[in-house]
Amino acid sequence: MAETVTINRVSKRFAAGGGATEVLTDIQLQIDAGEFVAILGPSGCGKSTLLRMVGGLERPSSGTVLIGEGEVSGADPRCAVVFQEPRLFPWKAIAANVALGARRQRGVVDTAGLLDRVGLTGFEKAYPHQLSGGMAQRAALARGLAGRPDVLLLDEPFAALDALTRMEMQDLLVEIRRDSQPTVLMVTHDIDEALYLADRVIVLGPRPASVVARVDVPLSRPRDRAAPELIGPREIILAAVGIAHPARVVRPAA
Numbered sequence: 001m002a003e004t005v006t007i008n009r010v011s012k013r014f015a016a017g018g019g020a021t022e023v024l025t026d027i028q029l030q031i032d033a034g035e036f037v038a039i040l041g042p043s044g045c046g047k048s049t050l051l052r053m054v055g056g057l058e059r060p061s062s063g064t065v066l067i068g069e070g071e072v073s074g075a076d077p078r079c080a081v082v083f084q085e086p087r088l089f090p091w092k093a094i095a096a097n098v099a100l101g102a103r104r105q106r107g108v109v110d111t112a113g114l115l116d117r118v119g120l121t122g123f124e125k126a127y128p129h130q131l132s133g134g135m136a137q138r139a140a141l142a143r144g145l146a147g148r149p150d151v152l153l154l155d156e157p158f159a160a161l162d163a164l165t166r167m168e169m170q171d172l173l174v175e176i177r178r179d180s181q182p183t184v185l186m187v188t189h190d191i192d193e194a195l196y197l198a199d200r201v202i203v204l205g206p207r208p209a210s211v212v213a214r215v216d217v218p219l220s221r222p223r224d225r226a227a228p229e230l231i232g233p234r235e236i237i238l239a240a241v242g243i244a245h246p247a248r249v250v251r252p253a254a
């Protein structure tokens with residue numbers, strides 16, 4: 001069952017030298033159950049830190065993170081995290097790696113079914129070094145889904161893949177979400193990826209980061225990557241990240 005995520009006035013400081021570096025400041029974000037939210041922001045602004053706090057891998061310096069009604073206070077079994085690199089155990093076969101994702105005892109894990117969903121049938125007994133980057137990342141996604149997470153946390157999961165493989169993975173994610181609808185919080189640096197996947201895009205500013213834009217993407221799925229409805233949200237996001245101003249975007253003459 002998908003859960004709401006509430007990030008309530010969260011700030012995060014890290015000890016640095018003799019003092020402290022503020023990374024995130026006063027982040028307020030309410031994510032609906034089953035909603036897909038993408039987080040964009042400059043490198044080093046605290047996106048991974050924010051995701052880690054939702055997953056309970058890091059504690060806020062102030063403020064609270066809630067999943068459903070409960071405050072997150074440690075690594076949370078309702079969350080699964082998929083990172084930029086697959087992080088598979090090299091000495092375990094793919095099926096065994098995927099089965100490791102089942103942290104909760106909800107009966108037998110359907111490893112074969114999960115591998116089928118991510119297009120890795122026949123690779124159960126293969127080892128990570130025998131897979132391409134895209135295949136290894138699909139295995140990592142299957143492992144994330146194995147625990148039937150209420151909240152799926154994705155930290156630039158496709159960033160290391162080539163453009164075509166990345167699009168295939170995005171489509172796979174759309175497909176997977178059709179039947180199991182976890183709440184998804186995805187960090188990405190790819191604006192088009194955010195627009196293709198998310199219900200809402202949150203843009204963070206430079207460190208110490210706060211939310212500089214919240215952009216709705218009110219388009220049903222599967223989406224057309226070139227949909228004219230995405231032009232407006234893209235302009236707003238580009239302006240928020242400082243790339244262009246909407247007033248300077250040249251429109252073709254009617």
Ligand SMILES: Nc1ncnc2c1ncn2[C@@H]1O[C@H](COP(=O)(O)OP(=O)(O)O)[C@@H](O)[C@H]1O
Binds near residue numbers: 041042
């Ligand atoms: N455990 C830590 N201790 C000290 N500083 C950290 C720690 N984790 C992250 N940072 C710092 O916090 C800032 C934000 O990091 P991160 O969340 O990884 O940024 P992003 O994912 O947006 O690139 C960086 O300056 C990073 O060096």
Ligand SMILES: [Mg+2]
Binds near residue numbers: 047
């Ligand atoms: Mg990061």
